[in-house]
Ligand SMILES: O=P(O)(O)OC[C@H]1O[C@H](OP(=O)(O)OP(=O)(O)O)[C@H](O)[C@@H]1O
């Protein structure tokens with residue numbers, strides 16, 4: 441067991457994922473920094489630590505399923521599923537497609553989420569919160585109840601306000617990576 445999983449995960453983000461340059465974000469905003477979480481989500485130690493942290497951040501809830509918008513939420517949900525299983529607790533995983541497929545069963549929400557289920561919605565990096573709200577809307581439309589929203593890093597550019605109605609818990613904010621937030 442890693443003595444301080446959060447501290448070690450922070451170190452891995454700093455080593456692998458925090459980039460500086462000129463970037464365009466999902467919202468269309470421009471930024472001088474970018475957290476490429478995929479460089480951490482596909483790292484064996486990091487994804488294991490993240491699973492433990494997601495378990496700790498949600499274990500108090502009667503959670504039935506965990507997931508969020510593709511792509512970032514997919515490995516995150518898988519990590520949480522492994523951590524829950526190791527802890528002897530059942531959990532379903534799901535992900536929300538940005539667009540439903542035009543073939544197959546044409547689901548927007550993939551996985552097992554049903555009306556009345558208590559779910560946790562996750563995402564990797566939040567800027568405006570628009571993407572996570574898209575995932576919340578999709579599972580709410582199925583009839584699930586969103587008990588908590590957890591992200592890895594909040595860039596502090598509006599997501600907190602967009603999620604004011606939810607129990608929202610970022611594992612880190614951009615300041616934990618030594619960066620002052622840009623204007624929202
Ligand atoms: O809070 P917002 O302003 O909505 O921005 C954050 C979103 O942007 C990124 O996803 P991106 O669209 O780059 O997709 P990907 O996960 O498919 O790479 C990130 O994974 C969040 O989902």
Ligand SMILES: O=C(O)c1cc(=O)[nH]c(=O)[nH]1
Nearest residue numbers: 465466467474475565567
């Ligand atoms: O807003 C985004 O699109 C965004 C910002 C960021 O730092 N990292 C990321 O994956 N997406």
